[in-house]
Amino acid sequence: MYYYSENLINPIVNDEPDPSAANVLQEGLGGQFGEMRTMMQYFFQSCNFRGNAIAYRDLIHAVAVEEISHVELITRTISKLLDGSAVAASENGSSHGKRRSNGAGSTALNMAKEQMNPHHYIVGAQAALPVDAAGNPWSGSYVHAHGNLVLDLLDNLVLESTGRLQKCRIYQMSSNKTLRATVSFLIARDEAHEMAFAKALESLGVNWGSILPIPKFDPAEFPEVQKLVDAGINRQQYHFRLDDSQLAKIFNGAAPANDGTELVPMKEPDEAFDVPSSPERIEEFAPGLDAEMQEMVDALTDYKEKTLRKRKTGK
Numbered sequence: 001m002y003y004y005s006e007n008l009i010n011p012i013v014n015d016e017p018d019p020s021a022a023n024v025l026q027e028g029l030g031g032q033f034g035e036m037r038t039m040m041q042y043f044f045q046s047c048n049f050r051g052n053a054i055a056y057r058d059l060i061h062a063v064a065v066e067e068i069s070h071v072e073l074i075t076r077t078i079s080k081l082l083d084g085s086a087v088a089a090s091e092n093g094s095s096h097g098k099r100r101s102n103g104a105g106s107t108a109l110n111m112a113k114e115q116m117n118p119h120h121y122i123v124g125a126q127a128a129l130p131v132d133a134a135g136n137p138w139s140g141s142y143v144h145a146h147g148n149l150v151l152d153l154l155d156n157l158v159l160e161s162t163g164r165l166q167k168c169r170i171y172q173m174s175s176n177k178t179l180r181a182t183v184s185f186l187i188a189r190d191e192a193h194e195m196a197f198a199k200a201l202e203s204l205g206v207n208w209g210s211i212l213p214i215p216k217f218d219p220a221e222f223p224e225v226q227k228l229v230d231a232g233i234n235r236q237q238y239h240f241r242l243d244d245s246q247l248a249k250i251f252n253g254a255a256p257a258n259d260g261t262e263l264v265p266m267k268e269p270d271e272a273f274d275v276p277s278s279p280e281r282i283e284e285f286a287p288g289l290d291a292e293m294q295e296m297v298d299a300l301t302d303y304k305e306k307t308l309r310k311r312k313t314g315k
């Protein structure tokens with residue numbers, strides 16, 4: 001079973017809408033080495049696990065559960081970068097100005113035609129899609145669950161290293177703070193996951209020497225990542241379980257980066273962050289409630305708020 005807590009694993013930072021930045025970030029969500037693949041690959045590997053090497057299964061499962069929150073974080077980041085981009089463009093062009101209605105003759109979504117992926121406006125309502133940066137739909141064929149423990153761990157290390165490499169490239173494509181905050185967090189966490197799978201292989205006889213992490217870079221060129229590394233999140237792994245996990249049997253001691261750092265197993269991250277709410281988008285008919293339906297929604301919201309207040313205060 002799974003339980004949910006309405007928190008983000010990292011905050012989404014405010015900046016201007018940027019549809020091009022949103023589009024390159026799609027590679028990190030629905031690309032061949034993106035978060036949707038890591039989530040599904042580790043999930044299938046842990047569900048299909050055979051034999052009694054439970055600590056290895058628990059380690060793979062721990063990362064699978066964390067990847068769900070990465071999918072959530074990057075999806076919301078892409079949506080944040082898209083949200084309001086059509087209104088911003090039409091205000092800049094000053095041919096339309098502010099509007100509350102999308103009446104006949106309106107070209108509120110005029111800018112969508114010129115975007116890298118107009119599906120962000122036609123199919124989604126200025127929101128993320130399960131596709132890569134070239135618009136290809138995510139595919140289950142990306143998922144590798146070989147049934148062979150060593151091969152699965154090697155495959156996972158390649159996946160994390162490639163994901164981290166691609167995110168370092170995406171970081172250099174935009175200085176937008178919304179994009180950089182999320183990408184930097186994912187670069188730091190990919191490093192932790194490289195350590196997790198490398199440590200598991202180390203426990204089976206591998207000596208990594210000095211090849212990890214992949215890629216290596218000058219921290220001064222990635223200041224947002226360095227801040228997270230200084231806070232130690234690139235050496236932590238969480239298991240997110242209400243019952244017990246054997247994660248710490250493998251994820252402990254010297255990091256396989258062999259740089260003098262230690263691995264830190266944890267139940268959950270030290271901090272959790274608010275999930276931002278998304279405004280209505282009249283030009284996208286989202287959520288598309290008319291006055292009558294809105295009244296019913298308001299009544300329900302009122303009811304819910306009143307019930308919650310009653311439960312808390314007894315009044």
Ligand code: MN3
Pocket residue numbers: 035038067070186189190
């Ligand atoms: Mn991830």
